[in-house]
Amino acid sequence: MNFNFLSPVSDIVLAHNELLPEQALGRKLKIHSKQQGVPDLEGVQLAIIGVLETRNDVNYIGEDFNLNEIRKSFYALFPGSWNTIIADLGDINKGESVEDTYFALKTTIAILVQKGVIPIILGGSQDLTYANYRAYDNIIPMVNVVNVDSKFDLGDSAKPIKNTSFVGKIILDQPFNLFNYSAIGYQTYFNSQEEIDLMEKLYFDAYRLGEVSNDITIVEPVMRDANIVSIDLRAVKSSEVSLKQKDSPNGLDGKEICAISRYAGISNKVTSLGIWEYKPSKDDEITAMLISQIIWYFIEGVNCRVSDDGDFKNENNYQKFITLIDDQDLIFYKSIKTGRWWIEIPFLNEMNNKLKRHTLLPCMHQDYIDACNNILPERWYKAFQKNCV
Structure with missing residues (x-):
């Protein structure tokens, strides 16, 4: 080499x-x-x-x-x-x-x-x-x-x-x-x-x-x-x-x-x-x-790495949670294997295809709790706004 x-x-x-x-x-x-x-x-x-x-x-x-x-x-x-x-x-x-x-x-x-x-x-x-x-x-x-x-x-x-x-x-x-x-x-x-x-x-x-x-x-x-x-x-x-x-x-x-x-x-x-x-x-x-x-x-x-990023192709590998804030569905996923959480970022159809792989944003359990209490997770908001620019 x-x-x-x-x-x-x-x-x-x-x-x-x-x-x-x-x-x-x-x-x-x-x-x-x-x-x-x-x-x-x-x-x-x-x-x-x-x-x-x-x-x-x-x-x-x-x-x-x-x-x-x-x-x-x-x-x-x-x-x-x-x-x-x-x-x-x-x-x-x-x-x-x-x-x-x-x-x-x-x-x-x-x-x-x-x-x-x-x-x-x-x-x-x-x-x-x-x-x-x-x-x-x-x-x-x-x-x-x-x-x-x-x-x-x-x-x-x-x-x-x-x-x-x-x-x-x-x-x-x-x-x-x-x-x-x-x-x-x-x-x-x-x-x-x-x-x-x-x-x-x-x-x-x-x-x-x-x-x-x-x-x-x-x-x-x-x-x-x-x-x-x-x-x-x-x-x-x-x-x-x-x-x-x-x-x-x-x-x-x-x-x-x-x-x-x-x-x-x-x-x-x-x-x-x-x-x-x-x-x-x-x-x-x-x-x-x-x-x-x-x-x-x-x-x-x-x-200590555990591969859980690809778990979302199979429904048996994750739990899905949906909560509503200001007419906006927030969709959360929790890996059964690791207990780690993700939140879905909605993508606009006309957006650059480079961004397609970023549809799931890693988050914390606390973000889900906040969303249940009508508090929009800040990282979700920023990621969503970035895709609208």
Whole structure:
């Protein structure tokens, strides 16, 4: 397989790996090394890739970094009761230009996703999510992106792409493949009122930090509908991370970010995960370990996947509930296998055929209870409005 863009895992990490117990994760991975080359992907379900690119960070001052500490931490963990084969494919180095790095990442992700391998991308600046998104151009017609972040990152799309403005590029650049964008854990004081208004105007989902911390389960249906999940480490509060990583006294704690990652793993739709904005420092062990645990919980989630998306072809697999709000029938489905809920979005006949596959929107049991009490579920309303635009 042609993975020319990937450089092997460093000898320092491999030497460290040799000292680990036989049961450790690092001893069970297929690892890209100088000696062995890129491992065979036969049977591999998840692949770790590093991307050593930060030049489009608004605060870039020319520094380089590596991911050795993350790998050492991750390799030293013990796997759960997993049946997945995991590979570490090494790193994509900085290209001659940032566009070259984007191309390398886009191409690598596209190859992996088409082979049924879920890439876990560890990176520099979050603008690389744009390359992750573009990898899907020829794979699926419409893409849902979830951004776990304190900011929306819409930015000014008229200006060159940066790690604070990549979502604007995703929305406005052709081909237009974005169906929905959801922001989880945003903090209002980090976002201009114009951006907050734009999120509303575009009917995108946004969940404030307080909402998420109050009830972490609201993240589950959002993740169930996601193809790409992008985690900005700046969404994590300062007390949980190393010196250079500190961004805000408020944010998600370690337990919450790991729970969110597990929800992403459980989703049958999520086919790539990016963890961005890693900034190593001398006291780095704590951030490296947090990232390792985020990855661990994502893999744990993937191992707990239960296919219930196709259950609605057979009446014996689900229960159907209908409730009426303002002359509008709301139709809910509950999977008997998993207990998960969906709500039907009515489609207009003249609508773009690309959207046909989105007729069922994942939701919570609470949405059904609200509908019974004459409260229209907000995600249903936004999805319906989006289809009417």
